[in-house]
Amino acid sequence: MSIPSKYDASQVEDKWYDYWMKHDYFHSEPDEREPYTIVIPPPNVTGVLHMGHMLNNTIQDVLIRRARLQGKNACWVPGTDHASIATEAKVVAKLKEQGINKNDLTRDEFLKHAWDWTEEYGGVILEQLKKLGCSCDWQRTKFTMDEDMSEAVIKVFVDLYNKGLIYRGYRMVNWDPEAQTTLSDEEVNHVERTDKLYYVKYQIEGENEYVTIATTRPETILGDTAICVNPEDERFTHLKGKNVIVPICNRVVPIIQDSYVDVEFGTGCLKITPAHDVNDKEIGDRHNLEVIDVLNADGSLNSFGMHHEGKDRVVARKDVANELEKLGILTKVEDHTHKVGTSERTKAVIEPRLSDQWFLNMQDLVKPAIKAVLEDEDVKLFPKRFNNTYRHWMENIRDWNISRQLLWGQQIPAYYYGDGKNDFVVAENIEDAIKLANEKLAVTSSGVEKPITASDLRQDTDALDTWFSSWLWPISVFDGIRHPENKEINYYYPTNDLVTGPDILFFWVARMIVAGYEFRNKKPFNNVYLTGLVRDKQRRKMSKSLGNSPDALKLIEEYGADGVRVGLLLSSAAGNDLMFDEDLCQQGKAFANKIWNSFRLIKGWEVADISQPESSRVAIAWFESKFQETLATIEDHYGKYRISDVLMETYKLITNDFSSWLLEMVKPEYQKPIDSKTYNAVIAILENNLKLLHPFMPFLTEEIWQHITERTPEEALIVSKWPESKVIDTKLIKDFDFASEVISGIRTIRKQKNIAFKDAIEMSVLDSEKASRAFDSVITKLGNISELTYTDEKLEGALTFRVKSNEYFVPMQGSIDVEAEIKKLTEELNYTVGFLKSVQKKLSNERFVAGAPEQVVASEKKKEADALAKIETLKASLAGLE
RNA sequence: GGGUCAUUAACUCAGUUGGUUUAGAGUGUUACCUUGACAGGGUAGAAGUCACUGGUUCGAAUCCAGUAUGACCCACCA
Numbered sequence: 001m002s003i004p005s006k007y008d009a010s011q012v013e014d015k016w017y018d019y020w021m022k023h024d025y026f027h028s029e030p031d032e033r034e035p036y037t038i039v040i041p042p043p044n045v046t047g048v049l050h051m052g053h054m055l056n057n058t059i060q061d062v063l064i065r066r067a068r069l070q071g072k073n074a075c076w077v078p079g080t081d082h083a084s085i086a087t088e089a090k091v092v093a094k095l096k097e098q099g100i101n102k103n104d105l106t107r108d109e110f111l112k113h114a115w116d117w118t119e120e121y122g123g124v125i126l127e128q129l130k131k132l133g134c135s136c137d138w139q140r141t142k143f144t145m146d147e148d149m150s151e152a153v154i155k156v157f158v159d160l161y162n163k164g165l166i167y168r169g170y171r172m173v174n175w176d177p178e179a180q181t182t183l184s185d186e187e188v189n190h191v192e193r194t195d196k197l198y199y200v201k202y203q204i205e206g207e208n209e210y211v212t213i214a215t216t217r218p219e220t221i222l223g224d225t226a227i228c229v230n231p232e233d234e235r236f237t238h239l240k241g242k243n244v245i246v247p248i249c250n251r252v253v254p255i256i257q258d259s260y261v262d263v264e265f266g267t268g269c270l271k272i273t274p275a276h277d278v279n280d281k282e283i284g285d286r287h288n289l290e291v292i293d294v295l296n297a298d299g300s301l302n303s304f305g306m307h308h309e310g311k312d313r314v315v316a317r318k319d320v321a322n323e324l325e326k327l328g329i330l331t332k333v334e335d336h337t338h339k340v341g342t343s344e345r346t347k348a349v350i351e352p353r354l355s356d357q358w359f360l361n362m363q364d365l366v367k368p369a370i371k372a373v374l375e376d377e378d379v380k381l382f383p384k385r386f387n388n389t390y391r392h393w394m395e396n397i398r399d400w401n402i403s404r405q406l407l408w409g410q411q412i413p414a415y416y417y418g419d420g421k422n423d424f425v426v427a428e429n430i431e432d433a434i435k436l437a438n439e440k441l442a443v444t445s446s447g448v449e450k451p452i453t454a455s456d457l458r459q460d461t462d463a464l465d466t467w468f469s470s471w472l473w474p475i476s477v478f479d480g481i482r483h484p485e486n487k488e489i490n491y492y493y494p495t496n497d498l499v500t501g502p503d504i505l506f507f508w509v510a511r512m513i514v515a516g517y518e519f520r521n522k523k524p525f526n527n528v529y530l531t532g533l534v535r536d537k538q539r540r541k542m543s544k545s546l547g548n549s550p551d552a553l554k555l556i557e558e559y560g561a562d563g564v565r566v567g568l569l570l571s572s573a574a575g576n577d578l579m580f581d582e583d584l585c586q587q588g589k590a591f592a593n594k595i596w597n598s599f600r601l602i603k604g605w606e607v608a609d610i611s612q613p614e615s616s617r618v619a620i621a622w623f624e625s626k627f628q629e630t631l632a633t634i635e636d637h638y639g640k641y642r643i644s645d646v647l648m649e650t651y652k653l654i655t656n657d658f659s660s661w662l663l664e665m666v667k668p669e670y671q672k673p674i675d676s677k678t679y680n681a682v683i684a685i686l687e688n689n690l691k692l693l694h695p696f697m698p699f700l701t702e703e704i705w706q707h708i709t710e711r712t713p714e715e716a717l718i719v720s721k722w723p724e725s726k727v728i729d730t731k732l733i734k735d736f737d738f739a740s741e742v743i744s745g746i747r748t749i750r751k752q753k754n755i756a757f758k759d760a761i762e763m764s765v766l767d768s769e770k771a772s773r774a775f776d777s778v779i780t781k782l783g784n785i786s787e788l789t790y791t792d793e794k795l796e797g798a799l800t801f802r803v804k805s806n807e808y809f810v811p812m813q814g815s816i817d818v819e820a821e822i823k824k825l826t827e828e829l830n831y832t833v834g835f836l837k838s839v840q841k842k843l844s845n846e847r848f849v850a851g852a853p854e855q856v857v858a859s860e861k862k863k864e865a866d867a868l869a870k871i872e873t874l875k876a877s878l879a880g881l882e
Numbered sequence: 883g884g885g886u887c888a889u890u891a892a893c894u895c896a897g898u899u900g901g902u903u904u905a906g907a908g909u910g911u912u913a914c915c916u917u918g919a920c921a922g923g924g925u926a927g928a929a930g931u932c933a934c935u936g937g938u939u940c941g942a943a944u945c946c947a948g949u950a951u952g953a954c955c956c957a958c959c960a
Contacts, residue, residue, distance in 0.1 A: 003919095005919075005920070005921090006920090006921065007920095007921095190956090190957080197960085213960080214960060215960060216960070217960085260959090261959090261960085262959055262960085264959095265959055265960065266959085266960060267960095269960095270959090270960055271960075277958075277960080278958050279958050279959080279960080280958095280960090282958085336960095338959085338960090339957090341958095352958085383887095385886065385887070386886090388885075388886060388955095389885090389886070389954095389955060389956085392884095392885075392886095392955085392956065393955090393956075396956085396957090502954085502955090505955095506955095533954090537893095539952090539953085570894080570895095570908075570909090571894045571895060571908085576887090576888085576895090577953080577954090578894095579893090579894065579895095581893085581894080583893090583909075583910090584894085584909085586921095587908085587909065589921085590920090590921070590922085593920060593921065593922090594919095594920055594922095594923095595920090596919090596920075597919045597920035597922095597923095598919065598920075599919085600919050600920080601919035601920080602919085603919095604918095604919070640898090642896095644895085645896075648895095648896085648907075648908065651908075652907080652908080659919090659920085659923095660923095660924085663919085664924095667919095670918070671918090744925085744926090747924090747925055747926080748925075748926065750915095750925085751914070751915075751925060751926065752926095754914095754915090756915090757915090757916095757924095831904085834904070835903065835904060837904095838903090838904060839903085842901090842940080842941075845940055845941085846940080847939095847940035847941090848901095848940040848941065849940085850940075851939085851940045851941085852901070852940065852941075853901080855901090856901050856902095856941095857901095859901085859902060859903095860901085862902095863902085863903060866903090867903090
C-alpha cells in the first residue's frame with residue numbers, strides 16, 4: 001500500500017466521525033465504571049458556531065476524550081438553549097418580512113411559527129460541532145424547551161413559590177422598549193456615552209422666583225411630582241414647604257428635602273420622577289409622592305405627554321427641550337458623559353419602569369453556593385481569581401426578575417380567577433389550579449359561589465427568563481427534577497467539569513451552583529474552567545457586529561478540524577484572552593503533516609530478523625524514559641487545566657524527541673532493513689504518542705492508528721487505553737542530554753569545515769568528566785564517527801570542542817584555522833570567567849554563605865568547581881595553539 | 883467611583899512556595915546544508931537594562947509600596 005506524502009484531512013475526518021458514531025463510542029450508559037461527565041453550555045438553538053464555541057468545545061472534547069482513554073465512563077451531554085429573547089426577536093423579524101405582525105397572532109399561532117423556525121434552523125450549530133470532532137453523546141441531545149425540561153422548570157417554579165421565595169411585585173424593572181419586555185439586572189449593560197445635560201428653571205408657586213434643575217431627560221419633566229434638595233444645603237433653606245410649577249403641564253408639586261441629593265452635582269436641585277428612575281422611586285416612596293408614568297411600552301409618550309403624545313422618547317426629548325427654550329426657561333445645555341443602561345440583546349436603551357413582575361428572592365438561596373465556592377472549595381473555579389468576582393456578585397445579589405413579556409419560553413404557571421390583586425394560584429397544571437383556586441375561594445369568601453372551572457382561569461401571559469430553565473441544566477438533562485432518585489442522575493451527578501466563558505459566570509454558572517444546592521443538595525460540578533475571550537490580532541473582541549470572526553467551517557475546511565483545534569489551543573492559558581491568528585492553524589496543519597510523515601517513514605521500513613544495534617537499544621530505552629517524564633508533566637498540567645501546556649509538551653515530545661532524535665537514531669541505513677525488535681518498539685512508542693495526542697487531534701491519530709495494523713472496532717484508538725505511568729530513569733535522560741551536546745559539537749565542526757555527513761570522521765575524547773559512555777554508539781552513528789577513542793592527553797593539530805569539561809578532538813588533514821579557533825576559545829573563556837565571577841561573588845559574601853540553605857550553597861560551590869575545571873582546559877587549549 | 887488582572891525576545895506565551903548556569907519555549911527571522919519521511923527537513927546563530935521608581939532580602943522577573951499603560955468586571959449621581 002502506498003501512503004500519500006501529504007495528509008489530507010478532508011478525506012479522513014468524516015470517515016472516522018461516522019465510524020465512531022456507528023459503533024456508539026460517544027454514547028454512555030450508567031455502569032460500574034467511574035463516570036466522567038460534562039454538560040455542554042447549551043448554545044442558542046438558532047445560533048451558528050463562532051470562535052468562542054470552537055475554543056470551549058475543543059477543550060471539552062479534549063477532556064472527555066482523555067477521560068474515555070483513561071477508562072472512565074465518559075458522558076458529554078449536548079444540547080441547545082431556546083434563548084427566549086434572541087430567538088423571539090429573530091422570529092418577529094422574519095414574520096415582519098412576511099408582512100405579519102406579532103400582535104395580530106394568537107399565542108399558539110406565534111409559537112407555531114417559532115417552533116417551525118427552531119426546527120428549520122435549530123441544531124445547525126450541533127452539526128457544526130460534529131465537524132469539529134466533538135464526541136458528544138448525541139443520543140442525549142436536549143433542548144431547554146423539550147417537554148420534560150419544561151416540566152422540570154414549572155415544577156421548580158411551583159416549588160419555589162410554595163416555599164415563599166417566588167413572589168409577584170409591582171416594582172421598578174429594566175424595560176427594553178424594543179423587545180418590549182423586562183430584563184434582569186444582569187441583562188443590562190452600562191455603556192458610556194455623551195448626552196446633553198439640560199438646565200431648566202421651574203417657577204416657585206405664587207412667586208416670581210425660580211429654581212433650576214439639571215436633567216438629561218427633559219421629556220420626563222411631564223412626570224415630575226416633586227423637586228428635591230438636600231436638607232443641609234443652605235442655598236435652598238428658604239424654599240422649604242413651598243411648591244413649584246412643573247413647566248408645560250403646569251402641575252403644582254412640592255419641594256421636598258432628602259439627603260440623597262448631592263450638593264455638588266449640577267445645581268444641587270433634583271427633579272423627582274418616580275415612574276422613571278429607580279432613585280426617584282425610592283425618594284418618592286419615602287415622601288409619599290404621586291407616580292406619573294409618561295411612557296408607553298414601546299418607549300413613546302402616553303397621554304401625560306400631552307401634545308407630545310405618541311412621539312418616541314428620543315424625539316420627544318428634543319421637542320420638549322425646544323419648547324422649554326421657547327418658554328425661556330431652558331437656561332443652559334452642556335455635554336455630559338455618563339453610563340446608560342442598554343439591553344444586552346437588542347442594544348436598546350433601557351427604561352426603568354414600574355410594572356407587575358415575578359421575582360425570586362435570592363437572599364437565602366445563595367448562601368450554600370457562596371460557602372461551596374469560597375469556604376469549602378467544593379466547587380473550584382479555574383483560574384482561581386474569579387472567586388473574587390463570584391463573591392462580589394453573590395454577596396450583593398438582589399432579587400431576580402424572572403418574568404419576561406415574551407411568548408417563546410415556559411409560560412408562568414400562575415392562574416388568575418378574579419380581579420383582585422391576590423386572586424391567583426400557582427400550580428403545575430390546570431387541574432391543580434382549579435382545585436387550588438376553589439380551596440382558596442372557600443377560605444377567603446364567606447358565601448360559596450359556584451365552583452371555578454377551567455374557563456374561569458386565565459394563565460399569566462408572561463414567560464420565564466431563559467436562564468430560569470438553564471440554571472437547572474446539569475440536573476434536568478438527567479431528569480433529576482421530575483424523578484430525583486432515578487438511576488442516571490444518581491450516577492452522573494454531580495458532573496465533573498464545566499467549561500465556559502467568564503461572560504456568563506453570573507447569568508449561568510453561579511445560578512447553576514445555587515440550583516444544585518437547592519434542588520439536589522449537591523454541587524452541580526466539581527470544577528469550572530473559564531476560558532478567555534477570543535480576540536483578533538488587533539486585540540479586538542471577535543464579534544458578529546465587527547465581522548472579524550473567521551468562518552469556523554471554512555477554517556476547518558482549510559486546515560482540517562485537527563489543525564484548527566491545535567491552532568486554537570496552542571496559546572490559550574485558562575482565563576486569559578486568546579489572540580487568534582490563522583497562522584496557528586497553519587502550524588497545526590503542518591504538525592499533522594509531520595506526524596503523518598513520521599508514520600510514513602516507519603511504515604516504509606523493511607523488517608528483517610537481524611540483531612538489534614546497541615544504538616537502537618539505548619535510544620529506545622532513553623525515549624521510553626523521556627516519554628514517562630513528559631507524561632508526568634502532562635498529567636500535572638491536566639490537573640491544573642493547563643491545556644495548552646499539555647499540547648505544547650506533547651508537541652515537543654513528538655517533533656523533537658520522537659521525530660528529530662529517536663527516529664534518526666534508529667533509522668536503518670538507506671535501503672537496508674530494520675531489526676524486528678527495534679521496529680516493534682518504535683511502533684509501540686508511536687502508538688503511545690498517538691494516545692497522548694488523540695484528545696487534541698482525534699482524526700489524524702485514529703487514521704494512523706488504523707493504518708498501523710488491522711484493528712477490530714473494539715480496538716479503535718478512541719476507546720484504547722491511556723499510557724500507564726512508570727518509573728523514570730532520570731540518569732538515562734541526563735546522559736542523553738550530554739550525548740546530544742556532543743553530537744551538536746560534531747555537527748558544528750562538520751559545518752564549519754564543510755565536511756559532508758557521508759564522510760566519516762575520527763574523534764577522540766579527553767574524558768575529565770568521567771561521562772557515561774552509554775550513548776557512545778549513538779554518538780558514533782549520528783556523528784558518523786569512524787572511530788571513537790578515549791585518550792589521556794590533548795591531540796595536537798585537531799579541531800576541538802568541549803562539553804562541560806570534556807574535550808573532544810577531531811583530527812584534520814590540512815591546516816587548521818588557528819585564528820578562528822583562538823577566537824572561539826577566547827569567547828568561551830570569557831563567558832566562563834564571567835560566570836565564575838558571579839558565582840564567586842555570591843560565595844565570597846559571608847551573609848550568603850551563612851544565610852542561604854546548605855543545598856543552595858553546595859550547588860553554588862559545584863558551579864564554581866565546574867567553571868574552574870572548564871577554564872583550565874580552555875586555557876590549556878589556548879596555550880597549545882599559540 | 884470601587885474592584886480584578888495583565889505588562890518578560892519581532893509575535894504568542896511559560897517562569898509554580900524568592901536561589902539548577904549571566905531568564906526559557908513555540909512561531910518567526912538570519913546564514914549555511916539538504917531534493918529518498920515531512921505543504922518542507924537539518925544545523926548553527928541573532929534577538930530581552932523581565933513596563934517604570936523605590937523598598938524588603940545575603941540574593942528579586944518572582945515579595946511589598948507607588949507610577950504609567952492596557953483589558954475586563956461591578957456600581958441608581960440627576
